Amino acid sequence: MANIISDETIEYVGILAKLELSEEEKEQAKKDMGSMLDYIDMLNQLDTSEVEPMSHVFSVNNVFREDVVTNGDDREDIIKNAPAQKEGSFKVPKTVD
Amino acid sequence: MNLMSLTAVELGKKIKAKEVTVLEATKAALAAIEERESKYNCYVTVDKEGALKRAEEVQKLIDQGELTGPLAGVPVAIKDNMCTKDMLTTCSSKILSNFKPTYSAEAVVNLEKAGAVIIGKTNMDEFAMGSTTETSYYGETKNPWNEERVPGGSSGGSCAAVAAEECSYALGSDTGGSIRQPSSFCGVTGIKPTYGTVSRYGLIAYGSSLDQIGPVAKDVTDCATILEAISSYDKKDSTSVKREDYDFTSALVDDVKGMRIGIPTDYFIDGLDSEVKEAVLQAANTLKEKGAIVEEFELGLVEYAIPAYYVIASAEASSNLSRFDGVKYGYRTESFDGLHNMYKKTRSEGFGAEVKRRIMLGSFVLSSGYYDAYYLKALRTKALIKKEFDKAFEKYDVILGPVAPTTAPKLGDSLSDPIKMYLGDIYTIAVNLAGLPGMSVPCGTDSKGLPIGLQLIGDCFQEKKIIQAAYSFEQTRTYKRPLN
Numbered sequence: 001m002a003n004i005i006s007d008e009t010i011e012y013v014g015i016l017a018k019l020e021l022s023e024e025e026k027e028q029a030k031k032d033m034g035s036m037l038d039y040i041d042m043l044n045q046l047d048t049s050e051v052e053p054m055s056h057v058f059s060v061n062n063v064f065r066e067d068v069v070t071n072g073d074d075r076e077d078i079i080k081n082a083p084a085q086k087e088g089s090f091k092v093p094k095t096v097d
Numbered sequence: 098m099n100l101m102s103l104t105a106v107e108l109g110k111k112i113k114a115k116e117v118t119v120l121e122a123t124k125a126a127l128a129a130i131e132e133r134e135s136k137y138n139c140y141v142t143v144d145k146e147g148a149l150k151r152a153e154e155v156q157k158l159i160d161q162g163e164l165t166g167p168l169a170g171v172p173v174a175i176k177d178n179m180c181t182k183d184m185l186t187t188c189s190s191k192i193l194s195n196f197k198p199t200y201s202a203e204a205v206v207n208l209e210k211a212g213a214v215i216i217g218k219t220n221m222d223e224f225a226m227g228s229t230t231e232t233s234y235y236g237e238t239k240n241p242w243n244e245e246r247v248p249g250g251s252s253g254g255s256c257a258a259v260a261a262e263e264c265s266y267a268l269g270s271d272t273g274g275s276i277r278q279p280s281s282f283c284g285v286t287g288i289k290p291t292y293g294t295v296s297r298y299g300l301i302a303y304g305s306s307l308d309q310i311g312p313v314a315k316d317v318t319d320c321a322t323i324l325e326a327i328s329s330y331d332k333k334d335s336t337s338v339k340r341e342d343y344d345f346t347s348a349l350v351d352d353v354k355g356m357r358i359g360i361p362t363d364y365f366i367d368g369l370d371s372e373v374k375e376a377v378l379q380a381a382n383t384l385k386e387k388g389a390i391v392e393e394f395e396l397g398l399v400e401y402a403i404p405a406y407y408v409i410a411s412a413e414a415s416s417n418l419s420r421f422d423g424v425k426y427g428y429r430t431e432s433f434d435g436l437h438n439m440y441k442k443t444r445s446e447g448f449g450a451e452v453k454r455r456i457m458l459g460s461f462v463l464s465s466g467y468y469d470a471y472y473l474k475a476l477r478t479k480a481l482i483k484k485e486f487d488k489a490f491e492k493y494d495v496i497l498g499p500v501a502p503t504t505a506p507k508l509g510d511s512l513s514d515p516i517k518m519y520l521g522d523i524y525t526i527a528v529n530l531a532g533l534p535g536m537s538v539p540c541g542t543d544s545k546g547l548p549i550g551l552q553l554i555g556d557c558f559q560e561k562k563i564i565q566a567a568y569s570f571e572q573t574r575t576y577k578r579p580l581n
Contacts, residue, residue: 053476
């Protein structure tokens with residue numbers, strides 16, 4: 001395997017991805033990511049120095065619309081999906097001290 | 098009369114002619130589900146009560162002359178990554194196991210305007226990440242042609258439900274082949290339209306620049322009719338395209354005389370099953386005999402589409418799936434220590450292995466220091482791939498090839514080696530990267546009796562050409578059902 005994924009890298013990616021992996025999962029992730037990157041490195045065979053990155057196949061411009069509310073008040077239905085709620089609001093753990 | 102063996106358009110006609118009521122059609126679908134669902138597991142949710150109630154409403158609207166379209170009263174199944182108001186929408190994930198959207202996806206709204214009766218929500222690979230429907234949190238779906246085989250994925254539930262006649266037609270979504278490959282494995286017909294044709298509003302995003310909703314049905318006529326119903330310009334989707342025309346059924350013409358069809362020689366490589374190859378070349382020959390000009394050509398860059406796709410799709414997925422945090426909807430972990438621990442535990446318990454794998458890869462390729470080398474490199478490769486297709490469509494109306502290198506693999510055979518599974522998408526993935534329309538049409542069975550799909554690819558906005566080619570080809574065959 002050409003790409004060796006270190007413990008630090010997996011730790012860092014876990015922070016970015018907001019995932020908590022078990023030791024076993026970490027080992028598996030190191031292997032999986034290494035072999036995927038080996039495979040992806042195939043793209044380096046292509047000379048892309050003169051090519052602009054293409055994020056969309058059609059030229060997309062900003063799409064503007066008037067800032068007008070069109071939906072009704074579905075607050076009650078929306079809050080029904082919340083895992084925890086209090087007085088019509090989403091209940092979350094303390095975020096600031 | 099077996100109402101479920103009819104195509105959607107045939108059933109619609111009978112309903113319109115008052116030979117069949119909407120309630121009878123709905124009950125027939127529910128009875129088929131009752132009889133066969135325990136065997137195939139096509140659905141995550143079956144909304145029996147809602148469907149029966151809706152059937153009566155639709156019947157009234159038909160009787161009042163307010164619903165006159167070809168799909169009025171016909172039962173449909175929706176892939177479980179499209180929001181359906183007040184109906185469970187899980188994406189086949191634990192993290193959305195209790196999510197009831199407060200609105201419906203635009204494609205679903207369009208179908209309802211056409212008089213559709215939604216029977217339920219179909220099983221899929223979790224968040225549409227997979228090629229077998231085995232990564233679903235709600236169990237695997239089985240292929241109605243052979244229960245030891247996968248239905249393909251990620252729209253495996255939709256395609257199996259159509260093949261098993263547990264609905265008259267279905268909606269699927271296609272990010273890298275997720276409509277075409279399971280259509281091929283299940284012996285049904287499916288279209289992935291040009292990017293931007295069907296609104297993605299209410300489609301739970303996987304790879305936003307690649308995702309498109311499309312129809313799955315028994316034949317080309319159904320698919321064109323359904324596509325016409327679901328396509329629309331939608332202000333709520335900023336990537337929605339205002340097309341010049343939304344008429345697809347006028348292409349249902351049995352004529353390929355003078356049509357220029359190109360077969361990429363680089364599709365016929367190692368790994369392509371010989372029986373699949375034979376069936377696809379036979380189909381090309383059939384079109385040639387009907388007057389098409391069939392030529393071989395070199396497409397180029399075929400093998401680079403998969404690595405480019407996995408960088409782009411994983412990057413977009415890592416961003417799109419950051420919204421699942423256990424705050425506003427869905428699953429939340431039971432015990433936690435503070436906000437960040439809640440996020441981490443919720444996501445780690447809520448997502449399955451394949452989803453985590455792609456989120457990790459996506460987070461990595463977008464991280465500082467690797468963004469240029471991986472993400473931008475993939476976007477540059479995408480531009481090169483698009484150019485190859487542009488060149489091909491200067492010469493050809495339609496590109497013809499296989500959908501997948503093999504027929505449906507056995508359950509359990511694919512997940513052990515992710516890269517091998519990803520290689521199975523070699524013929525479908527580039528179509529998403531280039532935003533093109535593509536479809537899968539049954540073109541035979543192998544010696545094991547498993548269906549083989551023919552893929553027809555068109556230039557952007559040229560759905561009509563592939564529909565016409567597919568329709569002409571279909572006239573030379575009869576629809577084969579897996580059921581006896």
